[in-house]
Amino acid sequence: MRLKGKVAVITGAGRGIGFSGAEAFVREGAKVVIAEVSEESGRAAEAKLRAAGGDAMFVRTDCSRSADVQALMAAVEKRYGALHVLYNNAAIFLPRADGPVTELAEETWTRILSINLTGVFLCCKYGIPLIVKSGGGAVINTGSSASVMGIPGCDAYTATKGAAVSLTRSMAVEYGKKGVRVNCICPAGIETEMVKASSTDNADFDAAYFFKRAPLSRLGRPEEVANLAVFLASDESSYINGAIIRADGGITVTPIS
Numbered sequence: 001m002r003l004k005g006k007v008a009v010i011t012g013a014g015r016g017i018g019f020s021g022a023e024a025f026v027r028e029g030a031k032v033v034i035a036e037v038s039e040e041s042g043r044a045a046e047a048k049l050r051a052a053g054g055d056a057m058f059v060r061t062d063c064s065r066s067a068d069v070q071a072l073m074a075a076v077e078k079r080y081g082a083l084h085v086l087y088n089n090a091a092i093f094l095p096r097a098d099g100p101v102t103e104l105a106e107e108t109w110t111r112i113l114s115i116n117l118t119g120v121f122l123c124c125k126y127g128i129p130l131i132v133k134s135g136g137g138a139v140i141n142t143g144s145s146a147s148v149m150g151i152p153g154c155d156a157y158t159a160t161k162g163a164a165v166s167l168t169r170s171m172a173v174e175y176g177k178k179g180v181r182v183n184c185i186c187p188a189g190i191e192t193e194m195v196k197a198s199s200t201d202n203a204d205f206d207a208a209y210f211f212k213r214a215p216l217s218r219l220g221r222p223e224e225v226a227n228l229a230v231f232l233a234s235d236e237s238s239y240i241n242g243a244i245i246r247a248d249g250g251i252t253v254t255p256i257s
């Protein structure tokens with residue numbers, strides 16, 4: 001019960017890393033708000049968490065839309081009266097449409113930035129005041145291996161994930177003073193639909209083969225990121241602020257990558 005009494009919003013918690021985080025948060029005693037754009041997976045996630053005995057609420061949210069995010073935070077305050085953890089996990093990765101800047105459609109650039117970066121901005125803009133009002137807490141942002149190394153063929157995605165790291169640092173400085181710690185998880189090679197799509201939608205890339213050559217010789221599991229998110233959300237990480245932590249099996253520190 002490392003998160004007992006805490007209220008957490010997790011964006012994109014309908015599946016993948018976000019859902020695994022929601023499962024772990026609920027197991028540790030948190031009340032979890034699933035801020036998910038997909039009605040179907042959001043409802044299914046809510047049902048699964050409740051069936052496991054958890055206190056969970058789905059609020060259909062497109063994190064790139066200001067009105068949705070404002071309504072989300074209002075729903076959180078109405079239902080729980082507080083917010084302690086904001087886990088900015090939602091993002092899109094479009095291996096077919098994203099690409100090198102010279103070949104990237106302006107609409108694709110705008111779409112990816114609006115979800116992966118503006119979405120984080122909006123959730124922080126409207127979520128942090130509630131965290132401060134609740135006595136402080138934690139923001140967890142989500143980067144990627146693309147935050148710390150150059151990855152060809154996805155310049156828009158890479159730009160947003162670099163920004164997640166920079167924003168984490170500046171927010172940690174700003175909001176640490178107000179009792180809000182801001183940290184960033186940089187995953188890579190975690191077995192989710194996103195990683196599957198990176199292989200099926202890109203003939204030049206096979207994630208399973210690529211991560212076999214990584215130091216841990218395998219893909220990661222969503223729970224392995226969720227464990228880190230629980231730590232960063234909990235009071236166990238009370239002196240950790242502005243940290244960029246990789247959960248990537250070491251792929252970004254090996255010469256073969």
Ligand SMILES: NC(=O)c1ccc[n+]([C@@H]2O[C@H](COP(=O)([O-])OP(=O)(O)OC[C@H]3O[C@@H](n4cnc5c(N)ncnc54)[C@H](O)[C@@H]3O)[C@@H](O)[C@H]2O)c1
Nearest residue numbers: 012014016017037062063090091144187188189190192194
């Ligand atoms: N899986 C990996 O190996 C990996 C690697 C690097 C970074 N990441 C990052 O981890 C996070 C989670 O990735 P994942 O693999 O679980 O992805 P995923 O595609 O499996 O899940 C993403 C979830 O976000 C939701 N979502 C998409 N747009 C949204 C929006 N506008 N508003 C609200 N929800 C929205 C989707 O519906 C989905 O449920 C992302 O930020 C991703 O960039 C993942």
